[in-house]
Amino acid sequence: MGQKKIDIEQVRQVAKLARLALSDAEIVQFAVQLSAILEYVEKLNQLDTSKVEPLAHCLPINNCLRTDEIKQSLGTEKTLANAPQKDEQFFLVPKILEEPGGL
Secondary structure (H helix, E strand, C coil), X not given: CCCCCCCHHHHHHHHHHCCCCCCXXXXXXXXXXXXXXXXXXXXXXXXXXXXXXXXXXXXXXXXXXXXXXXXXXXXXHHHCCCCCCEECCEECXXXXXXXCCCC
């Protein structure tokens, strides 16, 4: 199987989708780094894992969730104490979605 390289145009496209402003030097650097990662993964794909059992965690842990108990909450004042922006009892966050029909 041939080694797939990440080219500069693919990095530009992903940066655009992620809304990242990258310089030309950064784009070249990321293309090289991402290609190296793919080469490493390709090496891992060559390993025989047919006798390795799948596992969900590398440590022998079983269901480490706490019991679901009712506890005293922090309260609105403490919860919003470090909020960058708030409106009475709510966090204010930047708008990220378009209005319906605003395509």
